[in-house]
Amino acid sequence: MSLWSQVERVLRSVEKPTRYINSELNSVHKTVTGEGVRVALAYPDVYEVGLPNMGLQILYELLNGREDVVAERAYAPWLDMEAVMREQSIPLFTLESHSALADFDILGFTLQHELIYTNVLNMLDLAGLPVLAAERGDEHPLVIAGGPGTVNPEPMTPFIDVFVVGEAEELIFELVDAVKELKRARAGREEVLRRLARIPGVYVPTLYSVEYNDDGTVAKIEAAPDAPSSITRRIVKDFSAIPVPRRPIVPFMDAVHDRCSVEVMRGCARGCRFCQAGMIYRPVRERTQEQVVSGISQILETTGYEEISLSSLSSADYSAVEGTLKELSERYDGQNVSLSLPSLRVDAFSIGLVKEIAKVKKTGLTFAPEAGTQRMRDFINKNVTEEDVLNTVTLAFQEGWQRIKLYFMIGLPTETEEDLQGIVDLSQKVVEAGLATLSGAAKSRLTVTVSASAFAPKPHTPFQWVAQDTLEEFEAKQGYLAARLKGRHLSLKWHNAKSSVVEGAIARGDRRVGDAIYRAWLLGCKFDAWTKEFNYESWRQAFAEAGLEGSFYAGRRRDFDEVLPWSHIETGVDAEFLKEEFHRATRGEKTGDCRFDGCGDCGVCPNLDAENIIF
Amino acid sequence: MAKLLLHYGKDGPLKYLSHLELIRAFERSFRRAGVEVEASGGFNPRPKISYGPALPVGTSSSCEYLVAEVKSSICDDDIIERISRVLPKGLSVFRAKYITEKQPSIASIIECVAYKVEVKTLAGAGELSSLVELLRNEERLLIKHKGKEKWVDTKESILDWNIEEAGGGRLVFLLLLAAGERNSVRPEVLIDKVNQSYPQVQDIEVVGIERVAEYVNRDIPLIDIYDFYKNVTIGSECEKS
Ligand code: SF4
Numbered sequence: 001m002s003l004w005s006q007v008e009r010v011l012r013s014v015e016k017p018t019r020y021i022n023s024e025l026n027s028v029h030k031t032v033t034g035e036g037v038r039v040a041l042a043y044p045d046v047y048e049v050g051l052p053n054m055g056l057q058i059l060y061e062l063l064n065g066r067e068d069v070v071a072e073r074a075y076a077p078w079l080d081m082e083a084v085m086r087e088q089s090i091p092l093f094t095l096e097s098h099s100a101l102a103d104f105d106i107l108g109f110t111l112q113h114e115l116i117y118t119n120v121l122n123m124l125d126l127a128g129l130p131v132l133a134a135e136r137g138d139e140h141p142l143v144i145a146g147g148p149g150t151v152n153p154e155p156m157t158p159f160i161d162v163f164v165v166g167e168a169e170e171l172i173f174e175l176v177d178a179v180k181e182l183k184r185a186r187a188g189r190e191e192v193l194r195r196l197a198r199i200p201g202v203y204v205p206t207l208y209s210v211e212y213n214d215d216g217t218v219a220k221i222e223a224a225p226d227a228p229s230s231i232t233r234r235i236v237k238d239f240s241a242i243p244v245p246r247r248p249i250v251p252f253m254d255a256v257h258d259r260c261s262v263e264v265m266r267g268c269a270r271g272c273r274f275c276q277a278g279m280i281y282r283p284v285r286e287r288t289q290e291q292v293v294s295g296i297s298q299i300l301e302t303t304g305y306e307e308i309s310l311s312s313l314s315s316a317d318y319s320a321v322e323g324t325l326k327e328l329s330e331r332y333d334g335q336n337v338s339l340s341l342p343s344l345r346v347d348a349f350s351i352g353l354v355k356e357i358a359k360v361k362k363t364g365l366t367f368a369p370e371a372g373t374q375r376m377r378d379f380i381n382k383n384v385t386e387e388d389v390l391n392t393v394t395l396a397f398q399e400g401w402q403r404i405k406l407y408f409m410i411g412l413p414t415e416t417e418e419d420l421q422g423i424v425d426l427s428q429k430v431v432e433a434g435l436a437t438l439s440g441a442a443k444s445r446l447t448v449t450v451s452a453s454a455f456a457p458k459p460h461t462p463f464q465w466v467a468q469d470t471l472e473e474f475e476a477k478q479g480y481l482a483a484r485l486k487g488r489h490l491s492l493k494w495h496n497a498k499s500s501v502v503e504g505a506i507a508r509g510d511r512r513v514g515d516a517i518y519r520a521w522l523l524g525c526k527f528d529a530w531t532k533e534f535n536y537e538s539w540r541q542a543f544a545e546a547g548l549e550g551s552f553y554a555g556r557r558r559d560f561d562e563v564l565p566w567s568h569i570e571t572g573v574d575a576e577f578l579k580e581e582f583h584r585a586t587r588g589e590k591t592g593d594c595r596f597d598g599c600g601d602c603g604v605c606p607n608l609d610a611e612n613i614i615f
Numbered sequence: 616m617a618k619l620l621l622h623y624g625k626d627g628p629l630k631y632l633s634h635l636e637l638i639r640a641f642e643r644s645f646r647r648a649g650v651e652v653e654a655s656g657g658f659n660p661r662p663k664i665s666y667g668p669a670l671p672v673g674t675s676s677s678c679e680y681l682v683a684e685v686k687s688s689i690c691d692d693d694i695i696e697r698i699s700r701v702l703p704k705g706l707s708v709f710r711a712k713y714i715t716e717k718q719p720s721i722a723s724i725i726e727c728v729a730y731k732v733e734v735k736t737l738a739g740a741g742e743l744s745s746l747v748e749l750l751r752n753e754e755r756l757l758i759k760h761k762g763k764e765k766w767v768d769t770k771e772s773i774l775d776w777n778i779e780e781a782g783g784g785r786l787v788f789l790l791l792l793a794a795g796e797r798n799s800v801r802p803e804v805l806i807d808k809v810n811q812s813y814p815q816v817q818d819i820e821v822v823g824i825e826r827v828a829e830y831v832n833r834d835i836p837l838i839d840i841y842d843f844y845k846n847v848t849i850g851s852e853c854e855k856s
């Protein structure tokens with residue numbers, strides 16, 4: 001039943017009503033018969049943030065491609081809308097048919113990062129569903145979750161019935177088929193869960209029990225007799241066999257990314273040791289240039305987009321990047337279509353690329369040296385030297401850019417004052433390079449923005465055992481930088497260290513952290529990724545009420561032998577490799593890129609029966 | 616280059632699009648339709664499309680207009696078909712014609728606008744009619760909108776009005792209101808005014824507002840904006856797709 005008339009009645013009283021309407025171009029409005037499966041894909045943030053999410057859009061198109069399935073979307077209503085919905089008892093709805101989420105067979109959430117977890121709880125509640133999985137019954141939708149957060153699903157296990165670990169392009173059909181069959185057989189919840197657990201890549205937390213040691217660490221994680229002892233991440237082995245999604249939904253409102261974005265490859269093999277994405281999406285699998293270009297041309301036809309972006313973890317590393325950009329800029333010359341490359345390497349090659357695509361508009365360029373000293377860059381395996389940075393920015397200044405953004409992290413393991421000073425020195429050298437290169441009015445417009453984010457170690461990385469800095473340490477470091485990064489051409493930006501500390505505790509949390517998330521939500525936490533909405537005090541209280549210390553999860557150096565709460569989730573990267581990478585870091589040894597420098601034995605290729613695919 | 620006048624409407628959920636969102640939706644629709652629009656110069660080239668006055672969010676309309684400077688002259692009936700095919704549901708194109716070069720902008724020539732306002736109320740059409748007449752007999756009206764106040768000359772701003780029964784406890788106000796610089800007033804503000812002035816019928820709830828016509832003058836005979844613009848025939852050289 002459509003809730004539209006109820007929704008419409010309150011739309012005049014909320015900000016940005018476009019968030020709650022439907023009919024966006026390429027959205028699918030259809031119905032299925034009783035036998036069919038109805039899926040609601042939910043992104044736990046507000047519409048304009050959630051809409052561009054690539055994973056959700058891929059699933060939407062795939063699922064709606066089937067006649068017996070309908071997939072609709074739901075986003076978190078903004079605070080003003082939530083207030084009127086609660087007041088008028090309007091349950092959370094999907095956009096396409098404005099149906100209550102409770103009327104769907106499957107409700108799927110994207111766990112993009114830790115600071116949207118409370119929104120998942122809030123959306124379940126707004127949907128009129130019990131927030132705790134244990135309290136849901138046969139009459140409720142199956143609540144599933146996917147996305148990078150599933151590599152440590154434990155903190156979300158109290159709320160989610162089924163986790164889908166890894167890339168879902170193939171898995172989703174196995175899941176939907178199983179649900180369809182079980183629906184026809186009127187299977188009970190328990191049977192459904194047991195059956196789904198047989199699908200590779202599916203994790204059903206109720207089939208696993210966790211025991212703890214006296215010191216609070218995990219003693220063991222045990223699977224029920226008919227459940228697999230570990231869950232291996234699913235991947236699409238040949239990414240080029242997957243067609244580029246043709247019909248991305250075009251939002252009416254201004255979304256955070258509002259452009260034609262095509263994934264040119266999956267995975268990154270550079271091996272930065274702090275980077276979770278670089279570890280959990282291996283191996284590198286490219287699409288062909290032909291596929292990318294024809295995909296883009298089809299998307300432009302179905303969307304009318306005026307901007308194209310080649311997306312991936314490191315698009316300058318895509319082996320056909322030069323040819324692709326060239327072909328695109330020739331093809332769309334004179335049609336007012338702009339090209340962008342979201343991730344730039346610190347080298348002349350990247351400058352050459354952006355120079356090609358940014359013929360007129362020279363807006364800012366962002367580079368990520370990540371750390372201020374060579375020692376630290378070697379430690380994190382970021383193979384960039386100070387010389388690389390200075391040569392690259394000088395070239396950028398020569399080409400006419402005047403605004404440079406430098407991205408650093410603070411709180412990396414083994415960091416000393418020298419490393420912080422390194423950030424200051426390097427930033428100042430970039431300013432000097434700008435002043436020496438630019439002339440006249442351009443010189444006065446020179447701006448170097450330094451962004452210093454507070455590092456949170458993540459599961460399945462070589463730094464998964466290290467202690468995160470405490471809030472006090474982070475704040476002292478921020479103070480150090482703030483006192484020194486001053487000057488007419490410099491500006492300093494950082495993310496709230498308080499939210500990094502909470503993020504860090506959830507990221508490496510175990511099942512019990514679910515209780516803290518639950519209490520945080522009860523205390524009113526939601527939209528934690530929004531600086532204005534984030535409430536550190538409530539989170540502290542939530543951890544305390546749950547009888548937990550955030551620092552136990554984030555600020556503790558873990559023993560290499562400790563059973564990690566996520567040890568039953570196999571990303572394909574061996575724990576031994578991660579340990580070895582940590583030791584290499586301590587010894588100041590670099591690890592090459594396995595695409596060019598030979599296999600580094602991370603385990604992914606043999607474990608997942610896959611390989612790097614470069615064209 | 617040719618100037619294309621498009622008569623379109625906005626309806627259903629899409630009435631909640633803001634003016635900026637509507638502009639973007641049209642720009643992308645032109646691209647999808649393969650109708651090339653001239654761009655302004657400069658660092659940030661924008662398609663040369665001009666629009667009529669912004670429609671308030673939540674108001675539907677069957678009388679919106681835009682003028683686009685298109686690169687090639689696609690036959691006008693063809694252009695309707697091409698654009699209609701790619702428009703999101705809720706936007707529709709009714710008429711299109713090529714107009715002469717030098718013409719005043721849409722926004723600058725509209726003098727009055729006709730609205731249909733559907734309301735829910737316990738009062739009958741007759742009772743409300745007499746109340747509106749009372750209001751109309753006042754020489755000036757103090758209009759409050761978004762924290763601002765202004766005086767308008769009643770007869771100059773409410774040019775004509777009528778109330779019809781729509782069934783189900785609903786009434787439809789047909790209003791002809793002044794637009795532009797002088798004495799302009801918005802329909803919902805006027806309904807509010809009735810509510811404020813006569814507390815005994817305070818239960819007038821606006822259900823929907825629709826803009827139904829825009830005119831370039833305020834006297835009989837009213838001249839519809841579409842007819843005001845002189846068309847040019849692109850004749851035999853227009854491109855059929
Ligand atoms: S197994 Fe070797 S080739 Fe494959 S991703 Fe790991 S390091 Fe690279």
